[in-house]
């Protein structure tokens with residue numbers, strides 16, 4: 001195994017251009033799990049991002065919050081402005097693992113790790129976040145809702161780093177994040193959902209019910225059109241159109257569909273006149 | 277600066293207040309460096325996957341699981357282990373049953389003392405939420421929570 005320790009973004013991108021097989025190392029909370037046993041990972045070459053200081057800070061601009069490529073969950077939990085303006089980022093961050101994971105894990109790592117159960121991704125997607133990718137070839141900006149195309153498949157070329165995640169600052173009148181797991185901390189999500197409403201319309205984003213975290217256009221349409229919803233089961237056809245939950249060690253497809261329907265129904269009951 | 281590739285990497289950092297320079301292998305975790313090469317065996321390995329918190333140390337003042345930190349990432353940073361804490365400060369944990377078998381205790385005390393040093397965190401978080409990354413098979417957690425509350429109380433009183 002080997003590792004490169006770049007001290008600047010330009011150097012990191014140059015190294016990655018020269019050797020796109022390098023694996024970027026951020027907080028290591030995905031990459032180092034069971035490290036001693038995962039000897040195949042010791043064969044790889046790594047690009048350590050931790051010395052690229054310019055990737056760490058996040059900043060508030062007039063119309064967006066810009067997360068850096070190394071910004072951690074804890075960096076955002078520490079920012080009281082985020083609690084007021086984009087509270088779903090806080091709700092999700094507090095439910096990622098535990099404090100020891102939140103102080104190390106990065107939002108960009110969550111996006112690129114591309115777990116269908118990721119908790120950072122759904123709230124970012126419900127806020128219409130844009131992923132900024134840089135390489136020596138230039139910059140591309142991809143809406144997070146269009147970033148994934150299959151299980152662990154995404155629009156990132158091997159020579160690109162996620163350098164920013166741009167989150168628009170909008171006024172929201174609905175902001176909901178629900179994570180269902182076996183226990184409150186240190187639990188992988190069985191079913192999760194993030195819902196927002198702003199001038200840009202409704203966003204419904206589900207995790208752990210499809211090969212990747214995704215928006216749910218059929219459910220968004222039901223909310224947009226104000227179609228009558230008399231009970232949780234009325235949401236099932238929309239759910240089946242949007243997602244494809246599976247049976248696995250953590251849960252069953254049937255459980256996931258039903259829980260998703262009930263989470264949405266009871267969370268929205270008081271907010272949507274069409275729900276009764 | 278780009279260092280050589282598979283070769284050991286020479287890194288400098290501050291360990292429990294002391295400037296420290298060591299060679300690390302690219303595959304070494306902070307936990308391995310501390311326990312097996314620097315002889316700081318107070319930090320324990322429970323799960324090797326970030327679940328149990330037995331390996332908790334402070335990195336730049338924040339609790340992290342040292343089983344998930346590549347050793348090369350601590351270059352230029354501050355690392356503090358359980359050995360840096362004053363044993364005299366442990367009385368309230370003894371008194372309240374925070375420890376039984378002791379396997380989880382170094383990690384538990386590291387997180388607990390971090391809370392005690394930053395009581396402002398309790399404006400937004402409960403002790404239980406902040407301690408959720410430290411698993412314990414013995415105490416049933418009440419002794420841990422009461423230990424932290426006792427230590428917080430002592431600090432306020434003192």
Ligand SMILES: Cc1cc2nc3c(=O)[nH]c(=O)nc-3n(C[C@H](O)[C@H](O)[C@H](O)COP(=O)(O)OP(=O)(O)OC[C@H]3O[C@@H](n4cnc5c(N)ncnc54)[C@H](O)[C@@H]3O)c2cc1C
Nearest residue numbers: 026027028029030031096097105106109110118119162326
């Ligand atoms: C005990 C435990 C509990 C956890 N609980 C949760 C949970 O509840 N919810 C959840 O969503 N996740 C959870 N995770 C997973 C993990 O913490 C998150 O996915 C985290 O956000 C990963 O970030 P990282 O910086 O540690 O990534 P790393 O492990 O460093 O990297 C992850 C992946 O992203 C790539 N990468 C990282 N940064 C970049 C970048 N800037 N550009 C390009 N590629 C990059 C890496 O090459 C790698 O493929 C948990 C992990 C552990 C160990």
Ligand code: FES
Nearest residue numbers: 322323324329343
């Ligand atoms: S050994 Fe590191 S968290 Fe369990």
Ligand code: FES
Nearest residue numbers: 376377412413414
């Ligand atoms: S005291 Fe035994 S595991 Fe906690």
